[in-house]
Amino acid sequence: MMTMTKEGWCLKTHRGSKFNKRSERRYFKLEGFNVAYFKKDTLADRTGKFDLRKVTEISACAGEDSDADLVLVLPGKRICVKFEADAEAWKTLMCSAAAQSAVAADLQAYHSEEMHAAFSGTYAAQKGVSSASVLKYTSGASFLTSPRAETPKATAPKPAPAPEAVAPAARSLAPKSRDVEPEAVATTAAAEYATEAPAASPIPAEEAPAAPAASPRKEKKSPRKSKTKAAPAPAPEPAPVSSAASDEELEANRKEWYNFAMENKDLQMAKELYVGHEEEARVKALEAEAATGCAAAGDAELEAARVEWLEFHVKAGEYEDALQMCVDDKDYALVHDAQEANRGEWLAHSLASEDVYSAGNYAVTEEELAAVEDLKIKKELKAGNYGKAKKLAKTPAQHELVDASEEAARKVWLDYHTQAGEFKEAGKYTVSDGEAAALKAAEAAYHESERATTFEAALAAGKYEQAKKLASGEAELAQLDAKREADRKEWFNYSMDTGDFKNCYVYAISEEEEAAVKAAEEAYPEKCRVEWLTFYLAESDWKHARDLCVTEAEYADVDAKQAAQRKANIAAAKEAGDFKKAAKLAEADDEKDDVAQAEEAHTEKSRQDWLSYYIEVSDYSKAVGMCITPEEEAGVDEKFEAKRVAYVAEMCKQGKFHVAKQYALNEEEIAKCDEHEEAQQEASRLEWFDFYLSECKFDKAGELACTTEEFARVGAEESSFNEKCRLEWLSHHTAKGDYESALGLVVSSEEQ
Structure with a gap:
């Protein structure tokens, strides 16, 4: 059995934008011909719907929509969809549900006549749904009709919505629905019109609508302040229905709302609610009446709203919506002029940004088309395509521009190849004998420069044969000979210093140099012995140094340096506290005694340090x-x-007397601790006594009083304070006119 329902996650375009630029994830539910999509897979928050029977075109995606699987075009709506899973089944269902004529040739394989017949048979009575959003689909720049095409006129003017039945408040120039996301508005407005008959009346059974303001759909408001208009008669109160309403009750509810829509001339609601030819005829009559224009109907309020909506759409660049508001040539001219101004702006922008394709779409006049052709030629010239530019050139000025650009480029390339030393390539760009002669001279100069540079490099590297071949003139040959002789002497001296006498004889060219080599060769062993002896002395290698000695003076020198090194090592060991090593190095008795004394002094110093530490x-x-x-x-x-x-x-100073007494060793120290403690307590008592008196806390001060004078002071302070308070309250009550309270505070006849 064929299944004609399906659910799943898909990606769709957002508000008519290009799919590759922006898409949103929605949960699609296909049931028969009707497709709805939601934000959640729980089928909550529906954001849109459409009827596959109303699809005018269904095709594969390309261009900026190439990432999508299908593009569906409906009246006032264009949707690109990409299926996350089971794409083949989705394509088969949608292409089969749509009319075969609406399916593109490359998708005909997905259209099944058998399944289409099953759709038509099973869901023939399925009620259609509107695919238009609350905000009308506005074409973007990519969907602009060609400026060369004649501006189409609407078949009939679109009347503005009726004003509110209740007294309206001031509104902004933009419609209220435009401040809300289109799909969000569609969810709230369209959700109240289910594809099936409603289960219950949109109005509670206990409460009938007071006026059309309680209409279940949101009307499009006028962008200006509406005038007060008498409200039409309210819709008749529907009979109460239960949650499990019968078909008769549902039909009665539909008729009630249908009549309500007709009485209030709500054409959109009436179209969605009518059933049967009679009701359809009434809706068409209402639509024809609206098509005659607001002025013909004698409703000045609607005409004013139409004009304001026309101006609003023109200002917003929504020309298709503006055309729906036109009723005469003046209106069409207004829209046409705005479109033409917008086209001119886009043309200027495209020319400035060198967008040939867009500029060609916007160009209309001969001058504009010529400017586009000039832009094409300039772009080809900029890319170096002179052949294409010549084919595009048609006027003498264009030919001159191409020739001048080509000539300038030829000179640039001629200079480039000449400076790079590519003279064969540069020769292809010469066009006169003068340029050829100049190129030949430049080539000669270039080669001479290269020869001189290579000669200097060979000379510096000691490649004398190569330098000789490159030498030009007596001066360079003399320079070569001088460099060769300087290098020979340098190598002769180096070989002499390193003892390479075999090479010395090779580099020697005179008897004096050969004699010097022979003398150096004879003296070389002694020189090496002295150098090694010096090295072993520096390294304190006395054994090898003594092996190289040949004179008594050298033996004495080695012994003296060895003894000096031993003494230095003893001193270092004593400094580091390593007396065992120092004793081992000491040889003479005085050295051993000195080490022993140093060790005793070190031990005593350490003991004194630890004693001080403890x-x-x-x-x-x-x-x-x-x-x-x-x-x-x-x-x-x-x-x-x-x-x-x-x-x-x-401890006594810090008031920690119990700690102080723990460290006291006799009765006298304990008595002193007690004296300190008593003195501190007395000082604290007097300090708190004075504090309580200053804060007028006489009861606490009385608790701390110890002497007759202190008790008397507390009494005197308290009496003074009470008297002061009595006088202040007496003045307060007298000033306020509260004489009864004031008399209660009087204590003398004078005060009374």
Whole structure:
């Protein structure tokens, strides 16, 4: 059995934009001829719908829509769709549901006559849905009709919507629906017209509509302030229906809303609700009445709204919508002039940006077409396509422009190849004997420059044979000989210094140089011995140094340097505290005694350092353990006693008397701690006593009073404060005229 329903996620174009530039993900549901799409797969938040029977064209996508699978064109709507899964099944269902004439040739394979017949048989009675959005589809720049084509006129003027039945508030110049996303508005407005008959009345059964303002659909408002107009009679109150309404009740509800739409001349609602030929005839009559124009109907309000909508669409560049508002030649001329001005602007922009294709679409007049041809020639010249430019040139001026550009390019290439040393290529661009002679001279100069450069390089690299072949003139030959002789001497001296006497004889060219080589060769072994002896002395390698000695002076020098090095090593070991190493290096008795004394001094210094450290950190047991004389022990005791006394005093100062008493060693120190504690407590008591008196907290001050004078002071302060308060309240009540309260505060006849 054929299935004629399908659901799944797809990508679609957004508000008529190009698919490759912007698309949005929607959940599509195909049921018979009707297709709806939603934001969620729970079928919530429907954003649009269309009827496959109304598709005028269905084809494969190309150009800026090439990423999509299908493009469907409907009245007032164009949708590009890409299926995320099962694309073949989707194409078969949509192409089969649409009329065969609407399916493009490259998609005819997806159109099944058998399935089309099944659609028509199963869903013949299926109610159609409107595919138009709340905001009309506005063509973008890519869908502009050719400026050369004659501007079509609308078959009939589109009347403006009726004004609100209730007194309207001031509105902005733009329609209210334009402030909302088109699909979002479509969801709220179109959702109230389901494809099937509604399950219940749009108005609660208990509450009838008061006026057309409660209409279940949103009307298009006038962009200007509407005048108050008497509200028509309200729609008759529908009978209450249950949630499980019968077909008769649903039909009665439909008729009720249909009559409501006809009475209020809501053509869109009436078209969506009519059933049968009689109701269709009434709708067509209403449409014909509206087509006669607002002025013919005698409704000045509608005519004013039409004019304002016309001006609005023209200003917004929505010319197709503006044409729907035209009713006479003046209106069509207004739209045509605006379109022409817009075309001129786009033409100027295309010419300035060198967009030949767009400029050709916008050009209309001979002058504009000539400007486009000039632009084509300039672009070809800019690309270096002079052959194409010549074919495009038609006027003498254009031919002159091409010839001048080609000549300028020829000279540029001639100079380029000449400077690059490509003289064969440059010769192709010469056109006169003068240019040929100049090129020949430039070539000669270039080769001479190359020869001189190569000669200098060969000379510097010591390639004398190559330099000789490149030499030109006596001066360069002399330069070559001088360089060869300087290099020979340099190598002769280098071989002499490195002991390469075999090469020295090769480089020697005179008897004096040969004699010098022979003398150097005889002296070379002694020279090497002295250099190695010096090296071993520097490295303190006394054994190898002594092996190379040949004189008593050299032996004595080695012994002296060895002894000096040994003493330096002993001093370094003592400095580092490595006395074992120093003792091992010491040979003489005085050296051994010196090492022993240094070790004793180092040990004593370390003991003194640790003794001072333990005293500093108050580690008495370890400090005593470091002492070696009774005097040192007495000194430790004295220092620790001083630290104890200072600590007791510090604890008393900080008010930590319990800690101080722990470190007190006799009754006298404890008594001093008690005295400090009592003095501090007394000072604190007096400080809090004065504080409570200053804050007028006399009860707390009385608790801290200890002497008769302090009790008397608390009483005096409290009496003074109470008297002050009594006088202030007496003045306050008197000033406010509250004499009863004031008399309650009087204490003397004078005050009374």
